[in-house]
Amino acid sequence: MLLQTEEKRNGNPRNIEDGVILSLRGVKKHFGGLKAVDGVDMTLNKTEILGLIGPNGAGKTTLLNTISGLLMPDGGEITFRGISITSLPAFKRAKLGIARTFQIAKPFGLLTVEENILIGLGCKLHGHISSLFQNCRKQEILQKARDIINMIGLYDCKDQPASSLPIGLLRKLEIGRALAANPSLLLLDEPAAGLNNQERNELAGLVRTIREEGISIILIEHSMSFVMNLSDRIVVLHRGRKIAEGSPSDVANDPLVIEVYLGTKGGKYAS
Numbered sequence: 001m002l003l004q005t006e007e008k009r010n011g012n013p014r015n016i017e018d019g020v021i022l023s024l025r026g027v028k029k030h031f032g033g034l035k036a037v038d039g040v041d042m043t044l045n046k047t048e049i050l051g052l053i054g055p056n057g058a059g060k061t062t063l064l065n066t067i068s069g070l071l072m073p074d075g076g077e078i079t080f081r082g083i084s085i086t087s088l089p090a091f092k093r094a095k096l097g098i099a100r101t102f103q104i105a106k107p108f109g110l111l112t113v114e115e116n117i118l119i120g121l122g123c124k125l126h127g128h129i130s131s132l133f134q135n136c137r138k139q140e141i142l143q144k145a146r147d148i149i150n151m152i153g154l155y156d157c158k159d160q161p162a163s164s165l166p167i168g169l170l171r172k173l174e175i176g177r178a179l180a181a182n183p184s185l186l187l188l189d190e191p192a193a194g195l196n197n198q199e200r201n202e203l204a205g206l207v208r209t210i211r212e213e214g215i216s217i218i219l220i221e222h223s224m225s226f227v228m229n230l231s232d233r234i235v236v237l238h239r240g241r242k243i244a245e246g247s248p249s250d251v252a253n254d255p256l257v258i259e260v261y262l263g264t265k266g267g268k269y270a271s
């Protein structure tokens with residue numbers, strides 16, 4: 001098995017409700033008078049792909065940031081694998097198994113694809129990259145890096161500097177770097193933005209493979225075909241509030257979602 005999730009490492013996960021890996025209750029994040037996230041309740045099931053959609057400025061990235069710990073919520077409770085993480089800093093959430101990608105991929109451009117993945121593995125396993133090259137587990141770590149590189153489909157360019165990659169491959173590398181942290185929850189912020197159809201299809205295949213490895217996924221995306229085809233369930237945000245939740249077709253048929261976000265393009269996903 002390529003990646004070991006917490007469940008696979010430890011047998012039964014600690015103390016979590018049946019099937020639920022992440023739970024948000026009344027989560028709020030305000031910027032001055034702006035209620036960017038305004039009391040959101042949400043759950044994520046194990047190995048579920050949850051699409052998070054809504055108009056620009058709806059609060060999607062802000063909500064993701066409160067889950068990853070980049071932002072501390074101003075109210076509410078976030079539980080991950082049965083543990084309250086509401087006030088934990090980002091690095092502690094990462095240690096518990098939450099990894100993310102950003103809207104703009106920022107790899108170490110001068111380093112190769114493989115070195116970028118090794119940094120993720122080194123930070124996870126040893127705390128500092130320099131120790132990676134001295135320790136006796138070098139072969140094992142290199143093998144893990146190769147496994148991840150194979151999984152993201154970048155083996156042929158593993159020795160190329162990251163800065164030389166086109167955007168479709170950069171997005172995969174960004175995901176590979178997140179996988180190096182051995183997460184059980186992966187947060188993807190607009191991974192398909194700017195990709196052509198072929199790149200999107202490849203990315204969708206990768207996301208499905210990651211789920212098959214036992215990893216739960218929250219996916220923010222404006223590409224409706226991408227998110228509707230991939231997601232088991234969709235949550236719709238508008239002005240910081242959850243306005244709808246359900247299967248892709250339920251959400252596509254929801255009059256309020258059609259009014260504030262999907263418009264007529266929702267019809268295609270309504271069957």
Ligand SMILES: Nc1ncnc2c1ncn2[C@@H]1O[C@H](COP(=O)(O)OP(=O)(O)OP(=O)(O)O)[C@@H](O)[C@H]1O
Nearest residue numbers: 031034035036054055056057058059060061062063
């Ligand atoms: N650090 C910040 N300081 C002040 N306002 C912010 C900050 N971050 C986000 N906002 C505001 O919060 C609101 C929600 O932003 P957010 O980026 O979460 O929306 P979004 O749904 O992800 O939008 P998009 O689809 O355009 O990425 C917006 O009005 C945004 O301008």
